[in-house]
Amino acid sequence: MTVDDVKIVELPRFLDARGNLSFVEQINHIPFEIKRTYWIYDVPGGEARGGHAFRQNKEFIIALSGSFDVVVDDGQNSKTYTLNRSYFGLFIPDGLWREIRNFSTNSLALEFGSEHYSKGDYIRDYDLFRELKRNEEI
Ligand code: TYD
Numbered sequence: 669m670t671v672d673d674v675k676i677v678e679l680p681r682f683l684d685a686r687g688n689l690s691f692v693e694q695i696n697h698i699p700f701e702i703k704r705t706y707w708i709y710d711v712p713g714g715e716a717r718g719g720h721a722f723r724q725n726k727e728f729i730i731a732l733s734g735s736f737d738v739v740v741d742d743g744q745n746s747k748t749y750t751l752n753r754s755y756f757g758l759f760i761p762d763g764l765w766r767e768i769r770n771f772s773t774n775s776l777a778l779e780f781g782s783e784h785y786s787k788g789d790y791i792r793d794y795d796l797f798r799e800l801k802r803n804e805e806i
Contacts, residue, residue, distance in 0.1 A: 676749065677758070679697055690754060717771075722762050722783075723789050730758075736777060738767075743765070
């Protein structure tokens, strides 16, 4: 996997004077079966989280509220996506380093995962990540 496998997905929007509505479906907009959903909230403005890679877990991230930057890195190249609209999602395949930065105050990050939580699925050491990538072990 490389940063070119990361995709911004535009979600359906029903615009309505009473308030807009968007939705996501697994397999469809989210290109995997969802096994887990979690959200990151009450993040102090400007904070960063999530410097790690997953061996197996694929992710789909939506900024339900506020904004933040998602930095993805394949060991050779990195790309930054600013998420600030609730009708765009970011698909991140397995085997990429990712970090979320510059959370705005009161931002809400919704994340869908293709796997159940597993501590062993995390790679938290960037040098190890690069080595695994170099050896094509992830
Ligand atoms: P973590 O993924 O390390 O957050 P970040 O990378 O954004 O800093 O998760 C923080 C803690 O939450 C960690 O101790 C594990 C726990 N956790 C779960 O128990 N289940 C989950 O689904 C997730 C995402 C985290």
